[in-house]
Amino acid sequence: MERLLDAVAAVVCLVSPEKVQAIASRTRRTDASKAAGALSGVVSTPVAAEVVDQLIDAWRASEVSADELASMLLAAGHVSTKATNQQSTELVWTGPTTPFVSARRTEQALLQVINAAEHTLFITSFVAYDVSTIVKALSAASNRGVTISMLLESSQDHGGNITFDAIGKMRALVPSAQIYAWCDKADAFSDGRVHAKVAVADGRVCFITSANLTGYAMEKNMEAGVLISGGHVPRLLHEHLRSLVDTKVVSPV
Numbered sequence: 001m002e003r004l005l006d007a008v009a010a011v012v013c014l015v016s017p018e019k020v021q022a023i024a025s026r027t028r029r030t031d032a033s034k035a036a037g038a039l040s041g042v043v044s045t046p047v048a049a050e051v052v053d054q055l056i057d058a059w060r061a062s063e064v065s066a067d068e069l070a071s072m073l074l075a076a077g078h079v080s081t082k083a084t085n086q087q088s089t090e091l092v093w094t095g096p097t098t099p100f101v102s103a104r105r106t107e108q109a110l111l112q113v114i115n116a117a118e119h120t121l122f123i124t125s126f127v128a129y130d131v132s133t134i135v136k137a138l139s140a141a142s143n144r145g146v147t148i149s150m151l152l153e154s155s156q157d158h159g160g161n162i163t164f165d166a167i168g169k170m171r172a173l174v175p176s177a178q179i180y181a182w183c184d185k186a187d188a189f190s191d192g193r194v195h196a197k198v199a200v201a202d203g204r205v206c207f208i209t210s211a212n213l214t215g216y217a218m219e220k221n222m223e224a225g226v227l228i229s230g231g232h233v234p235r236l237l238h239e240h241l242r243s244l245v246d247t248k249v250v251s252p253v
Helices: 002-014 017-028 032-039 046-060 066-086 106-116 132-143 166-173 215-219 232-246
Strands: 087-094 120-125 147-152 178-181 198-201 205-209 223-230
Touching (some): 002 017, 002 066, 017 032, 087 106, 087 215, 106 132, 106 215, 120 232, 132 147, 147 166, 147 232, 166 178, 198 232, 223 232
Parallel strands (some): 120 147, 147 178
Antiparallel strands (some): 087 223, 205 223
């Protein structure tokens, strides 16, 4: 049965919902011994045809009826579509690209999160400077009533690990933002830094990246990340960041 379940999952993950329904409909009208002929032509690519062949082989090795397999396909397809609609994940990349993989750019992804915020926006970064487009988007978010929180690394003069006052500069650029620092560290984290680079809007969409809030990170560095819309990850990230504030792990500055 596990082999058949894996084959159903492979079909649902690779084939469009409409094709899954067509495969289920044809399956219901045939049996395992005639499945090859009945299902031929439903899909049009070699890769899709291969997973359909694997489904047929797994079905022949099982005792599942045509009606049962059709129902399995429809149920798996429904769950897959619902999960996809609830959460989407996109690859984000800045730096050298190739013609073979499509990916969003870091600046585009970060601006999408900022522009999507309706109520709350929380951003963390190690350093922040030379990001005029980001500052402009943050100002626009503030003007439409978004509560902006930022967690940044402190300068060496304030007990941190960077040579300039990124917090002071960001406060001047986005005066409405509530800025936090990680100052009172437990012994286990005494040499720790704010090295996380994330942005989350309303607990609905988040960007997790290697990129700092710098012009080089937005345009020149080789940076990678993921943009996640919907689902539980943005909500959990929002709750975690707020909990760091509520439990005073990080403090307003």
